[in-house]
Amino acid sequence: MDGTLVDTEPYWMAAETPLVEEFGGTWTHEQALDLVGRGLEDSARIFQAAGVRMSVPEIIDRLTDDVMASLAADGVPFRPGARELLAELRAAGIKTALVTMSMGRMARSVVDLIDFDAFDVVIAGDDATRPKPFPDPYLQACELLGVDPADTVAIEDSPNGLLSAVASGASVIGVPHMVPLEGTGAAALWPTLAGRGVADIAEVHAGRTTAGSVR
Incomplete structure (x- = not known):
């Protein structure tokens, strides 16, 4: 879905940076690219290693909510074709x-x-x-x-x-x-x-x- 059917990867990346910064960490574009296509539980554990002091389910819910809010505000951007x-x-x-x-x-x-x-x-x-x-x-x-x-x-x-x-x-x-x-x-x-x-x-x-x- 993300990146093949709809272009939501920028929404995910936009949600990741403030999450990490909220706990005093930094998040690079290269780190964001490394998460493309990963399972959300694996990604959540990477955020924990980056200093995010939340449980895996809490991180997943937070990112999902943020991306869904972006979709609601900006619409669903289908990939060409x-x-x-x-x-x-x-x-x-x-x-x-x-x-x-x-x-x-x-x-x-x-x-x-x-x-x-x-x-x-x-x-x-x-x-x-x-x-x-x-x-x-x-x-x-x-x-x-x-x-x-x-x-x-x-x-x-x-x-x-x-x-x-x-x-x-x-x-x-x-x-x-x-x-x-x-x-x-x-x-x-x-x-x-x-x-x-x-x-x-x-x-x-x-x-x-x-x-x-x-x-």
């Missing part, structure tokens, strides 16, 4: 799942703002048995969709997300946003989803399965 591609997939009758490390209440608030029935399944950070980069979130989504991971294509913007999706057995398309994705095992790297459609996704999957390995 993401909404259009999702609409085309749904029109073609293709099953879809949202796999995100954001909390379920935030994921549902974003999904509710999409003006069509966008996803069959949502696996959020508080649903996953283990967070990305473990394959669990994608495997859980496949189980609920009733599909073999080998028959799926995942679209990701972060190294942790890509590692999770690749480990699940899916064909993976990387769309870099905040951090580079070279060397993470993607079957394809696209600079943007703009102008991409169902045929493009099918081509990536067919190429990967024909080759018998990620190319």
